[in-house]
Amino acid sequence: MTSTETTRPELLGALRDAVQAGMPTTIADLSRLVRIPSVSWAAFDPTHVSESADAVAGLVRGLGVFDTVEVSRATIGDTPTLGQPAVLATRAARNGRPTILLYAHHDVQPPGHDEDWESSPFEPTVRGDRLYGRGAADDKAGVLSHIAAIRALVETVGSDFDLGLAVFIEGEEEFGSRSFSNFLAKHRRELAADVIVVADSDNWDIHTPALTVGLRGNVTFRLTVRTLEHASHSGMYGGAVPDAMLATIRLLATLHNEDGSVAVEGLTSREADTPDYSEEKLRHEAGLVEGVTSIGSGPILGRIWSKPAITVTGIDAPTVANASNTLAPVVSVRISARIAPGQQSGEAFAALEKHLLANAPFGAQxxxxxxxxxxxxxxxxxxxxxxxxxxxxxxxxxxEVVEMGVGGSIPFIAELVSVFPTAQILVTGVEDPGTRAHSPNESLHLGVFQRAILSEALLLARLNERS
Structure with a gap:
């Protein structure tokens, strides 16, 4: 079989039937994973991530097709600290068939406030045609898309197939993949593949598949602004003494132009054609409230896919409930910058650092x-x-498939390409514009899920027949 040939009708029909028949089991397995609060951030209980890794390893072993299945950890950078546990499984190729590496991650974002959810974030709940829960889409559905696709392949062609398989389910993607480089070095031989599928992206809509062909980079950091050695009475000194909140607000305001576009010299943009995408579609999918306009200039998708963006994602300061009449001595914020494809993140960080140091108001530290x-x-x-x-x-x-960019970042893909330069990278996923990944009421469209599983099962079957 070549890539220009359609799949044999009997093979396509058998795989379609196997995927459909397996959906109840697949959704049940996904629900069990969603119930594990595997938040990989440092402030959360790491035992839940270990529990999740063990559950994923059990699902992979249950397929009965791998030569090895292990839960493994690697150190972070040059430190002795171990990263979160990942699942790694391998099966050698035979008779000249290619090897395909299937990637997803089993860790999730923090849930946020329970009151912002219509149902408990870690209790999977079906409403209409969507399954709600933290990680229901990002990316435990990616994990199960691999599991279910392999199940369908086995049910259709048997377990004695020739395709080489590796499965890598990471445990800290949502916390920056900090041990990823060392994990690649530790398991380079097991992870080597001709094709790498990263199941952690979006589709154009619930009826149209997409292949992600462009991803922005990212730079995130904590910015701390200090103006006082200690808090002081706002009535006694306000008007003469700059508090840290004032300085922080003034400094953050320099990051953007009046139209909301990024104003940091040295952050680049990329010119690329984009599909039509209306302001009305943006308002609907992003949830803009009445009266709020979009920001930036140029085609909307160009702003999201090919230009930088800077967001303040967190702030450490007195809460409104605990506010007192004092001048705050220090304020910290978390800044997340998305970088246009083609710009190196180190260069972008240098530009951001230079801008912030040069624009600190009132001599703030x-x-x-x-x-x-x-x-x-x-x-x-x-x-x-x-x-x-x-x-x-x-x-x-x-x-037909839409080739699309994504405004988000999957920075480890660049590392994969560096370590495995001859591997072909395919970025797929189970999400759609209504998924609300990372947000309250994250959900998975079950129809999209089934079609994504069938897509991967077909890909595996086709590669199994490709020499």
């Missing part, structure tokens, strides 16, 4: 620490694997 960086990525779409996955997606969805 500025400190930047807890820095994470990751490069963006542009997919080479000329390889045979792209043609293979497009054929599989089109057959599974009954719709």
């Amino acid at each position: 500025v400190e930047i620490d807890d820095v994470d960086q990751g490069n963006g990525f542009l997919v080479d779409t000329s390889g045979w694997a792209v043609s293979e996955v497009k054929t599989a997606m089109t057959e599974a969805w009954g719709a």
Whole structure:
């Protein structure tokens, strides 16, 4: 079989039936994973991430097709500190078949406030055609899409297939993949593959599949602004003494132009054609409230896919309930910057650091620490694997595939390419514009889920017949 050929009708039909018949088991398995609050952030209980890794390893072992299945950890940077546990499984290729590496992650974002959820974040709940819960889509559905696709392949062609398989389910993607580089070095031989599928992205809508071909990079850090040695009475000194909140607000305001576009010299943009995407569609999908306008200039998708963005994602300051009439001596904020594909994250961080130090108002002391960086990525779409996955997606969805960029970041992909330069990268996923990943009421569209599983099962079956 070549990438330009359609799948044999009997194979397509058998895989479709196997995926559909397996959906109740797949959803039950996904629900069990969602109930484990596997938040990988440092402030949360790490035993839940270990429990999640063990549960995923059990699902992988249950497939009965891998030579090895292990839960493994690697150190973070040059420290002796271990990262969160990941699951790694391998099966050697035979008879000249390619090897495919399937990636997803089993850790999740913090849930936020329970009152912002319509149902408990870690109690999977079906409402209509969607399954709600933290990690129901991002990315435990990615984990189960791999599991279910392999199950369908085994039910259709048997367990004695020739395709080489590796499964890598990471445990700290939501916390910056801090041990990822060392994990790659530790398991380079097991992770080597001809094709790498990263199931952690979006689709165009619930009816149209997408292949992600561009991702922004990211730079995140803590910014601390200090103006006083201690808090002082706002009535006695206000008007003469700059408090840290005033200085922080003034400094943060310098990061953007009047139209909301980024005003930091040295952050670059990339020119690229984008599909049509209206202001009305943006308002609906993003949830803009009445009267609020979009920011930036140029085509909307160009702003999201190919230009930098800077967001303050957290702030340490007195709460409104605990506010007293004092001048705050110090304020810290968390800044998340998305970097246009093609710009190195180190260069972007240098530009941000230079800007913040140069624009500190009133001589405020500025400190930047807890820095994470990751490069963006542009997919080479000329390889045979792209043609293979497009054929599989089109057959599974009954719709043509959209090549799209994503405003989010998956920085470890650039590391994968560096370590495995000949591997072809396919960025797929189970999400859609209504998923609300990272937000309250995150959900998975079950129809999208089934079509994503069938797409991957078809890809595996096609590669199993490719020499």
